[in-house]
Amino acid sequence: MYAVKSVFGALGLGLIGFYLGLGIVAILRWLFGYPDAWGGEINIIGGWVLGVFMWLMGIGMWGQWGREWFGLKTYTRQLPGWQRYFTFNTDHKVIGIQYLVTFMVVFFLAGALAMLMRLELAQSGHQFISNGQYNGAMGLHGILMVAVAVAAVIGGIGNYAVPLMIGAQDMAFPRLNALTFWLVPPVAVGLLATPFLGGIEHGWTAYPPLAIRANSAQILFDLSIITFGLTSILGALNFIVTIIYMRAPGLSWGRLPIFVWAMFATSWIALLYTQGFAAALLLVALDRLGFSFFNSANGGDPLLYQHVFWFYSHPAVYIMVLPGFGLALELIAHFSRKPLFAYRYAVAAFLGILGLSGVVWAHHMFTSGMPNYLHGPFLVATELISIPTGLIFLSALGTIWLGRLWLKPPMLFALAVIFNFACGGVTGIFLADVPTDIHLQDTYFVVAHFHYTIVGGEIFALFAAIYYYFPKMTGRMYNERLAKLHFWWMFIGFNATFFLMHLPGIKGMNRRIADYPSELDPLNLAVSLAGFFLGASFLVFIWNMVYSWVRGPVAEANPWQARTLEWQTSSPPPHENFPVPPVVSGGPYDYGVPGSKHATFPAAPSAGFAGAPAGGGGQ
Amino acid sequence: MHGKHLISVALLWAGLTAIGELLVFADLFPAVGSHEAEDFDSIFRFLLILGIPVFTFVIAVVAYAALTWRVRGERPAEDGPPIRGSGWIPRIWLAVTGSLAVFVMIYPGLTGLAKLQSSYTTYGWGKEEADLEINATAFMWQWTFDYPDGTQVSLTKGKEVVIPVNKHVRFNVNSIDVVHSLWIPAFRMKIDAIPGRTTYMTVFPTELGAYDEDQSYRVQCAELCGLDHSKMWLPIRVVSESEFEAWLASLKSEGK
Secondary structure (H helix, E strand, C coil): CHHHHHHHHHHHHHHHHHHHHHHHHHHHHHHCCCCCCCCCHHHHHHHHHHHHHHHHHHHHHHHHHHHHHCCCCCCCCCCCHHHHHHCCCCCHHHHHHHHHHHHHHHHHHHHHHHHHHHHHHCCCCCCCCCHHHHHHHHHHHHHHHHHHHHHHHHHHHHHHHHHHHCCCCCCCCHHHHHHHHHCHHHHHHHHHHHHHHCCCCCCCCCCCCHHHHCCCHHHHHHHHHHHHHHHHHHHHHHHHHHHHHCCCCCCCHHHCCHHHHHHHHHHHHHHHHHHHHHHHHHHHHHHHCCCCCCCHHHCCCHHHHHHHHHHHHHHHHHHHHHHHHHHHHHHHHHHHCCCCCCHHHHHHHHHHHHHHHHHCHHHHHCCCCCCHHHHHHHHHHHHHCHHHHHHHHHHHHHHHCCCCECCCHHHHHHHHHHHHHHHHHHHHHHHHCHHHHHHHCCEHHHHHHHHHHHHHHHHHHHHHHHHHHHHHHHCECCCHHHHHHHHHHHHHHHHHHHHHHHHHHHHCCECCCCCCCHHHHHHHHHHHHHHHHHHHHHHHHHHHHHHHHHHCCECCCCCCCCCCHHHHCCCCCCCCCCCCCCEECCCCCCCCCCCCCCEECCCCCCCCECCECCCCCCC | CHHHHHHHHHHHHHHHHHHHHHHHHCCCCCCCCEHHHHHHHHHHHHHHHHHHHHHHHHHHHHHHHHHHCECCCCCCCCCCCCCCCCCHHHHHHHHHHHHHHHHHHHHHHHHHHHHHHCCCCCCECCCCCCCEEEEEEEECCEEEEECCCCCEEECCCCCCEEEECCCCEEEEEEECCCCEEEEEHHHCEEEEECECCCEEEEECECCCEECCCCCCCEEEECCCCCCCHHHCEEEEEEECHHHHHHHHHHHHHCCC
16 A cells, blocks of 8 residues: 555645745745735745645655765665556556556546536527636636647557567656656646636637636646646657667667657657747746736737747647557558558658648638738648648558458557548648638637547547557456447547537537527537537446456457567566567568568577567468 | 459449538538628538548548458458558659649639738728728627727627628727637638737628528627627628618717
């Protein structure tokens, strides 16, 4: 029970730190003669900084890291079983699962908020919640889901799979990796505390001047997101270094599994652009304290914020979907039993999107009143992105062509990614095109479009990866019938909800509203019912995962007969992944190539390894 | 054997596209109240006509592959053919998708944009002179509309915004607190109201219309502006010129 004690201890320390920070700022304010020393938002900032710091120290940073800086001996505790998930553990596999479980919980919380919103929107007029409550629920749903979309695949699947796939023992900076995860709980606490300070009334985008005039929940929002940005940047740095320096001998760039390439491109985007969002929110926080960056009343410019914000938040869309694409291509190759079609073009597509992602941000601002000469270039750049995206489709469709399609649950979800993103991509054209965007901007058409890309493209890929790696992570197999039931239920519910949602948008329903004209009633009722249907599908998933983790049949080491390295070790893998370091000698997807081997384990007996043929082979 | 599959997929694609293109005839749009709306609807339909085959191509290949080449039984007995895809197919694909993107970029993208921003066409953001200029001011959570003769319309002073048909009506948009957005669904035009600067948009209404008959005749705030964002709208009525004059006069006599 050491782990539970240590989490509670760290929580206690965090709380002490929070009040200590409040107090220190209050004393300073009192010393310098400010009125109402306790009442300012700057007190909350002081409390947050000290609270987060002491929480991190309590959870294990002091023992495993901080002591070293003072010439003391560090210590680690190797805890058995479930307890290691509640401590400062540096094993990338533990951190991956920590991320995954945390963000699945956040996903369901934010999903419950979506259900609440659809309940209110089922009919025009006010039924269940007030305008203020609706705005709070909507803002919280938005930002929690953005957090899930940014971190669930990268932090969860990326952390778990990337070191295994490249034959490394761990990430390049294991302690930094643990720190990255343990920064997340304060973010969750901060965001979930916003309803007690009046709720986030400015949505997840936090446009000033509204964000400057909003209630004090805003300051918690800023602090949480800046902290979350820190995890994103540190995590990205770790992935880039890991992928460059930790690859197994023989694993050249041309032999890298496509998911690792996707993670590489994604990490660069996260590293380069996340600071924009953090800076924008820092400036909003300063504006609330009396500065004037965005407040036009004192000479600031509200449009400046939108530029800085979207300079991050459009690339962030690719932080969300590139790993999804990578997973979809990865799984499609394994489950079609064919080499990935046009591998080099797919890699070029990821790098091309990385390059273009930074020059398209202002397509979110076509109706913002920005200067007219900016519309043309951003229209052109935005349409250009369809070219690399098209190459990803080429790779997917070429791979399944003439394949041996093994329609297991991960493959079903991967194919659904291709289907959903095709729909999301086509509707994106309407929004990249200025003349149509003027009407569609800020309507439910946009809501439908981005749910198609983010949920359809990334969350489906996340579920594909969860079903794919579940036997590797837990050593047990899930119930396949329930998994297929979950897939079809979710796929139909998702398409019903979000395909229908385009229509109220075109007809004139603006987004972020608690109420709308009565003639849109039938459409909204249909969307709400479909939404509840979609929401219910996740109950099957939860049941399947929880039951199978405890009671599922024991899985073999390589149930999918895949060739990549993560499947050539036992399930779950040992502490440093491979008993013998692998040597890579061929491509990751050379299915059907006689005599090809992805990797060998030189010191191991040649008969095979942990029940799986080394390198997979043709069979 | 390749040829048979290609023909089957092409037929499936054609069939799905034919069904999909029926969406073009669907009653998707709100009332068409202006030149801008006519243009929006035709561009939207055009992009739909182009987009549906792209979408159905993906569905056709995925559906055909999943039905034709699915592995029955517990696990695949053999691997698929090792096709690398490094020959001419990716190049053709790149050429086709690239040309499609460039085509859409130019028409209707840049051409539509040029029309919208040009001061020589009848409408848009570029039209400098207008027959009627109305100053629209947004604040939490209301609009006021000031007519050139001093008449003011707001939620308390008058119940609806009235504009004449077949005239260039220009809205000069301001905000006195946070970012709002002026949107009239029946006209398909929108512009944000930014504190500290004036933005504008010009519309050319071509049809008579009123909120009572069609709810897309309303001035709606489209940018999240806080608590009562969803209540921030006003009905708009498009009337003939003589009715417009009479309306202005009647408001005058009432002392508004």
